[in-house]
Amino acid sequence: MARFILRRILQAAFVLLVMSFVIYSLIGLMPGDPIDIMIASNPGATPELAAALRKIYGLDQPLLSRYGHWLWAAVQGDFGYSRLHSAPVLAVLAPALWQTCKLMLISFTAAVLLAFALGIVAALRPGGPVDALISLFAFAGISVPVFWLALMMILVFAVDLHWFPASGIATVGDGSIRDYARHMVMPVITLALAQTGGFTRFVRASMIESLRSDHVRTARAKGAGEGRVVLVHAFRTALIPVVTVMALNFGSLFGGALLTETMFAQPGMGKMIYDSILGNDYNLALTGLLFATLVTLLSNLLADIAYGWLDPRITLA
Amino acid sequence: MSAAVLPRTDAALSVWRLRWRRFRRHRTGMAALAVLALLGIFALAAYPMQWFGGFDPDATDLLARFDPPSAAHWLGTDEAGRDELVRLMVGGQISLLVGLLATVFGGTLGLLIGIPAGYFGGRVDAVLMRFTDGMMSLPLLPLLIVLGAVDLTKLGFSPEFARSGAAGFWRIVVIIAIVDWTSIARIVRAATLAVKERDYVRAARASGAGAADVMLSHVLANVATPIIVSFTLTVGRVILFESVLSFLGFGVVPPTPSWGNMLNNAQELVTTAPALAVYPGLLIFFTVIAANFLGDGLQHAFDPRSER
Numbered sequence: 275m276a277r278f279i280l281r282r283i284l285q286a287a288f289v290l291l292v293m294s295f296v297i298y299s300l301i302g303l304m305p306g307d308p309i310d311i312m313i314a315s316n317p318g319a320t321p322e323l324a325a326a327l328r329k330i331y332g333l334d335q336p337l338l339s340r341y342g343h344w345l346w347a348a349v350q351g352d353f354g355y356s357r358l359h360s361a362p363v364l365a366v367l368a369p370a371l372w373q374t375c376k377l378m379l380i381s382f383t384a385a386v387l388l389a390f391a392l393g394i395v396a397a398l399r400p401g402g403p404v405d406a407l408i409s410l411f412a413f414a415g416i417s418v419p420v421f422w423l424a425l426m427m428i429l430v431f432a433v434d435l436h437w438f439p440a441s442g443i444a445t446v447g448d449g450s451i452r453d454y455a456r457h458m459v460m461p462v463i464t465l466a467l468a469q470t471g472g473f474t475r476f477v478r479a480s481m482i483e484s485l486r487s488d489h490v491r492t493a494r495a496k497g498a499g500e501g502r503v504v505l506v507h508a509f510r511t512a513l514i515p516v517v518t519v520m521a522l523n524f525g526s527l528f529g530g531a532l533l534t535e536t537m538f539a540q541p542g543m544g545k546m547i548y549d550s551i552l553g554n555d556y557n558l559a560l561t562g563l564l565f566a567t568l569v570t571l572l573s574n575l576l577a578d579i580a581y582g583w584l585d586p587r588i589t590l591a
Numbered sequence: 592m593s594a595a596v597l598p599r600t601d602a603a604l605s606v607w608r609l610r611w612r613r614f615r616r617h618r619t620g621m622a623a624l625a626v627l628a629l630l631g632i633f634a635l636a637a638y639p640m641q642w643f644g645g646f647d648p649d650a651t652d653l654l655a656r657f658d659p660p661s662a663a664h665w666l667g668t669d670e671a672g673r674d675e676l677v678r679l680m681v682g683g684q685i686s687l688l689v690g691l692l693a694t695v696f697g698g699t700l701g702l703l704i705g706i707p708a709g710y711f712g713g714r715v716d717a718v719l720m721r722f723t724d725g726m727m728s729l730p731l732l733p734l735l736i737v738l739g740a741v742d743l744t745k746l747g748f749s750p751e752f753a754r755s756g757a758a759g760f761w762r763i764v765v766i767i768a769i770v771d772w773t774s775i776a777r778i779v780r781a782a783t784l785a786v787k788e789r790d791y792v793r794a795a796r797a798s799g800a801g802a803a804d805v806m807l808s809h810v811l812a813n814v815a816t817p818i819i820v821s822f823t824l825t826v827g828r829v830i831l832f833e834s835v836l837s838f839l840g841f842g843v844v845p846p847t848p849s850w851g852n853m854l855n856n857a858q859e860l861v862t863t864a865p866a867l868a869v870y871p872g873l874l875i876f877f878t879v880i881a882a883n884f885l886g887d888g889l890q891h892a893f894d895p896r897s898e899r
Contacts, residue, residue: 289725297737305742413887417827417880419834422854422872429861429868529732533835537858547733548839551740563737566730574728 275582282578286571290564294348297563298341306554309333311357354557358550363561366546371565373443374542378531380458381465386520388470393477394504400482408474415471420530424464424537431460441539457540465534469527476519477512484512514584521577525570613892620888626881630874634683646677649846657864669867670856679870682848687878689764689843690830696768697829698822701775706806706814708776709783720780727773735832738766739841759844767832771825778821782814789813816893820886827882834875850875 309327313319328334332343347354353363396408432440439445443457484490485508493507532544539545543562550558614620640646651671658668666675708719743753743762752758783806786792792809800808836842837851845852850871854860857868 285721285724286728289728292725293729300737300741303741303745304737305740413880413883414876417831417876417883419831419838419851419872419875419879421835421838422857422875425854425857425861425868425872428858429865433861433865525728525730526732528730532732532736536839544733548736551736552840559737563733566733570730571728 278582279579282575286575290568290571293567294345294564295341297560297567298344299337301556301560302337304551304554304556304559308554308556311554348561353561356550356555356558358553358555358558363557366558367543367561367565370541370543370546370562373540374528374531374535374544377458377461377465377534377540377542378527381462381469381531382520382527384462384466385469385473388466389473389477392470392474394481394509396474396478397481397485398504400478405478408478412471412474412478415467415469415474417471418468420464420468420533421537423467424460424534427460427464428537443540461534461538461540464537465527465530468530468534469523472523472526473516473520476516480512480516481508484508487511514581517584518577518581521573521580524573528566528570610892614888617888617891619884620892623881623884623888626877627885630683630878630881631687634680634687637677637680637684640677640680646674648673648677648681648848650674657867666870667864667866669853670860670864675867675870678848678853679850679874682850682853682871683874685760685843685847685849686830686833686851686875689760689767689833689849690826690878690882692764693767693771693829693833694822694825696764697770697772697825698775698818700768700772702779702811702818704772705776705779706783706810709780710787710802710806710810712784716780719776723773723776726770731770731832732835735766735770735836736839736841738770739763739836739839756844756847759842759847763833763836763842767829767836771829771832775818775821775825778817779814782817783810786810786813820890820893823882823886823889827879827886830875830879830882834871 309324309331312327313324325334332340351364353367355361356363356366359366392408392411396405399405428440431437438460439457440460443454445453445457485504487508489511490503490508493503498507528544531542532548534540535542535545536548543566547559547562547566549555550562637648641648651673652668653671655668656670660667666679669675669678704719704723708716708723739762743758744750748758787810792805795805795809833842833849834851834854837849838854838857840852840855843849843852845855853871854868860868
């Protein structure tokens with residue numbers, strides 16, 4: 275087990291390293307030029323000055339050498355300055371990461387609970403009317419564009435009904451928890467609904483299979499009550515693939531968070547990455563993307579480990 | 592002699608006829624197929640509307656911005672006074688075409704990686720599948736946004752091309768294809784593993800067929816079933832990606848309409864002309880949900896073990 279985990283960690287580290295180079299190269303291909311942006315507001319700038327700056331910042335060097343310098347600094351914790359925020363990248367990133375984690379954790383928990391409830395109920399009578407209704411809901415959840423769902427929420431609950439604020443994380447001057455929570459309601463519901471559909475289908479499929487298996491029949495034959503059979507015997511075996519799939523879904527959760535934050539103007543990682551790419555904030559975009567990759571890789575790693583831990587039959591050679 | 596007068600039995604039907612029979616009984620699958628056909632007809636209806644109705648998707652009329660539905664503009668006009676209905680139709684052509692093309696390209700990539708991985712096994716398999724795993728563990732949307740933001744002139748394309756509508760269209764097809772091939776690669780690999788030790792594949796090898804030959808003629812033909820299901824589901828996902836990227840401004844560039852970029856300034860539309868924020872999203876939603884139900888139906892039709 276320890277060897278398996280170690281190997282998976284090394285693999286994840288390798289993927290992260292490769293991705294850091296790929297993202298570094300891609301950022302270099304984004305529109306605009308850091309030196310041009312720097313001297314754009316200086317009318318006295320000459321081509322000589324630009325060349326001199328290029329040399330100072332090492333931009334005249336080949337890609338690999340620039341990447342090497344960046345990597346060396348990054349390993350030491352120096353990710354550079356954010357152009358848009360005029361602050362060190364990490365200082366900008368930390369609060370945004372916290373904001374996104376809150377949004378993702380609350381939505382993920384809500385989505386998981388809802389999916390378990392719906393998936394189990396649907397699996398009790400596959401093909402019945404309740405199952406059909408839940409399946410329709412699940413398919414709708416998979417198929418709706420997240421940004422459009424957010425838009426419709428704004429249209430109905432903010433513009434028409436005035437129940438919840440359309441954007442931001444708090445009203446200026448109102449520091450109450452209630453105000454804070456009101457701002458979280460729509461983003462959380464949007465992101466949770468976007469995840470629930472897929473999860474429900476997995477729970478349902480896994481439960482149907484589990485309810486047909488021998489050990490569940492044995493439990494019934496033994497005289498265990500139906501509630502106990504479903505919630506203890508069947509559910510426990512059904513849980514294993516479901517947990518894995520949910521953890522593997524983290525990448526799409528992050529994508530959903532990016533859209534939700536952008537639509538509801540919440541200062542999280544996703545919106546920050548989007549704004550930094552639009553605003554030519556190369557350092558911030560690069561570091562933000564790397565953190566997003568890191569978080570996704572970590573969740574996948576946890577999924578692998580959890581899978582081996584939950585199911586002792588899986589050999590982790 | 593007597594065999595000639597025997598009635599045809601199910602056994603005489605080809606496997607595809609059988610599958611079609613099974614699929615026809617799948618109500619939601621058939622409904623999804625009908626919805627997709629209608630959406631296709633809707634998108635293509637832009638041509639008769641333009642040729643015979645005199646509608647022009649690009650004709651602006653600044654005196655008629657946000658007009659309500661009328662005899663001249665059946666769904667009203669958008670923020671530049673363009674006819675909303677015809678733009679929805681043309682945008683549908685773009686969105687559906689991106690969905691199909693990116694799926695075909697990404698699927699081809701998935702085949703090129705999945706079949707050799709399953710067929711050769713060993714080291715080839717390990718390298719290709721670790722690559723696939725790495726790709727699968729990446730946050731797709733942020734990656735697509737960076738790829739969408741790449742300045743084409745820095746890749747050596749002419750500025751004229753980089754600004755053209757064609758560049759916007761092909762760029763989004765290519766970037767989705769190079770990111771979204773992993774699920775097809777894995778499905779194809781598993782299917783190849785299952786097929787490669789069958790007797791007829793061994794027989795082909797024994798009679799001297801090369802690896803490329805076997806993969807192309809025997810393995811490919813037999814992994815068709817899972818691929819068709821996977822393609823259908825991928826088309827839905829790609830259309831979602833297209834809409835998101837175009838909405839964020841990294842995909843199909845205006846004035847070329849797509850269902851995604853018609854929602855570009857939807858945040859303002861919500862207060863001024865809510866209907867304009869609703870139509871494109873509804874069309875995306877119906878297309879993707881129909882693709883998902885179709886994939887589900889095909890899966891049932893292709894899998895003899897499934898019960899309904």
